[in-house]
Amino acid sequence: MDRRERPIGVFDSGVGGLTVLRELRRQLPNERTLYLGDEARMPYGPRPPGEVLDFTREAIGWFARADCKLVVLACNTASAVALETVREESAVPVIGVVRPGAAAALSASASGSVGVLATEGTVRSGSYARALHDLDPLVRVRQVACPALVPLVEAGETRTPAAETAVRGYVAPLVTGDGAVDTLLLGCTHYPLLREVIERVAGPAVRVVDSAATTALAVREVLASHRLLRDAATGATHRVFATGPRERFRAVARTLFGEDLPEVEEATLA
Numbered sequence: 001m002d003r004r005e006r007p008i009g010v011f012d013s014g015v016g017g018l019t020v021l022r023e024l025r026r027q028l029p030n031e032r033t034l035y036l037g038d039e040a041r042m043p044y045g046p047r048p049p050g051e052v053l054d055f056t057r058e059a060i061g062w063f064a065r066a067d068c069k070l071v072v073l074a075c076n077t078a079s080a081v082a083l084e085t086v087r088e089e090s091a092v093p094v095i096g097v098v099r100p101g102a103a104a105a106l107s108a109s110a111s112g113s114v115g116v117l118a119t120e121g122t123v124r125s126g127s128y129a130r131a132l133h134d135l136d137p138l139v140r141v142r143q144v145a146c147p148a149l150v151p152l153v154e155a156g157e158t159r160t161p162a163a164e165t166a167v168r169g170y171v172a173p174l175v176t177g178d179g180a181v182d183t184l185l186l187g188c189t190h191y192p193l194l195r196e197v198i199e200r201v202a203g204p205a206v207r208v209v210d211s212a213a214t215t216a217l218a219v220r221e222v223l224a225s226h227r228l229l230r231d232a233a234t235g236a237t238h239r240v241f242a243t244g245p246r247e248r249f250r251a252v253a254r255t256l257f258g259e260d261l262p263e264v265e266e267a268t269l270a
Contacts, residue, residue, distance in 0.1 A: 001067065004230050007032035007239075008219065009063035009071040009092075011056075013042035014154050015253050016190030017074030020097065022257070023212040024072070025238065028220055030230045032237050034066055036267055039244025043150040044077040045119025045188070052121060056082035058269040060090050068092055069228055072219060076101075076188045076211075077119050080127035093222065098122075100218050101185055101211030102131035106139060108207040109183040115174035116143040117198075118187030119150065128187050142181060146170045146188075153190040156255040164197050171201045186210040241267035 008028075010021045014037050021035050036059060038044075044052050056078045063071045070093045073079045073086075079096030087094045105114045116128045123145040132139050148166040157163055174181050184202055186192055192210045199208050223229045230236070239262060242249040246264040253261050 003069050004228050005032070006067050006069035007034040007237075009033075009066065009068035010035045010074050011038075011059045011063070011071060011078065012036075012074040012189055013038050013044040013077065014150070014190065015249060016150070016153060016188060016193065018253055018257065019189050019192045019210070020072060020074040020212045020215055023216040024219060027213075027216040028223075028229075030233055030236055032230065032235075033239070034063065034068060035238075035240045036062060037240075037242045037244075037249060038269065039242045039249055041243065042154065043119065044075060045121045045145075045147060045150060047077075047121065049081045049121065049125070052077055053082045053085060055269070056086055057089070060086045060092065060094065062267065062269060064090065064092050070095065070219065070222065072215060073097065074189045074215070077121040080122040080125040095215065095218055095222065097189065097211040097215045098127045098187075099131045100214035101187060101209070102128060102135055104209045104211060104214045105183050105185040106132065106136050108209045109139070111182045112136065112138060113140040113179070113181040114142075114183045114185055115181035116141060116185045116187045117146050117149075117170060117191060118143060120145040120147055122187055128185065140179070140181075142174055142179065144170050144174060146191075149194060150188065150190045153193045154252060156252045158193050159197070163194060164201070167194060167197050168201050171198060175202050175206050181206070183207045183209060238262055239265065241265045243267050243269055
């Protein structure tokens with residue numbers, strides 16, 4: 001198959017990476033996509049780094065067998081823990097979401113003070129702090145692990161009192177008092193699905209950014225530089241796979257996005 005015709009793979013531990021998929025489809029409407037959500041083993045955030053690396057390797061192998069031309073690690077934990085290793089090991093180009101997210105946060109911040117909301121694994125890895133300081137050595141970074149948020153999103157409880165209580169507990173300390181940040185970076189692809197409540201708790205003076213748009217832009221630039229952009233306006237197929245209960249995955253995604261997905265197909269990782 002002509003390499004330009006091959007799909008773009010998008011990997012996440014669950015439904016959160018659909019936020020990146022949606023942006024890819026918006027910015028690159030001619031491209032075919034293949035989404036894989038590892039519902040059976042989510043969340044990745046609390047897992048040991050070695051386990052996250054093993055799971056990510058399995059996913060990259062799955063995409064390679066599906067003949068993808070590029071893979072996006074839409075899972076921030078996988079990007080933080082496994083990106084460098086799987087990129088070295090894989091013949092398929094792999095893009096993560098950490099550096100694009102860091103760039104978006106720095107562009108949004110007026111005072112050079114950024115708060116990062118992320119999973120336990122991402123915070124523990126220090127990947128966002130490194131990426132932010134690589135781009136701006138003077139930036140002030142405060143990170144908060146938010147273990148309650150992914151389960152809320154996966155359960156479709158993004159507009160409930162429980163969601164507001166959890167978000168307030170994580171966000172309020174970052175945006176009040178000495179050292180308050182002016183920008184919040186959503187360091188997990190599940191968190192944009194809580195954006196409404198996060199913005200309400202943070203207040204109008206705080207910018208809230210995520211990596212979806214900048215990651216899609218990075219994908220477009222890589223494909224364009226290697227002349228791998230698909231030209232045809234027709235035949236842009238989109239397939240969605242999940243390792244866990246497919247009907248539950250589809251129901252949660254429909255609730256979150258207000259639109260139907262393609263038929264959710266079953267996938268098995270080692």
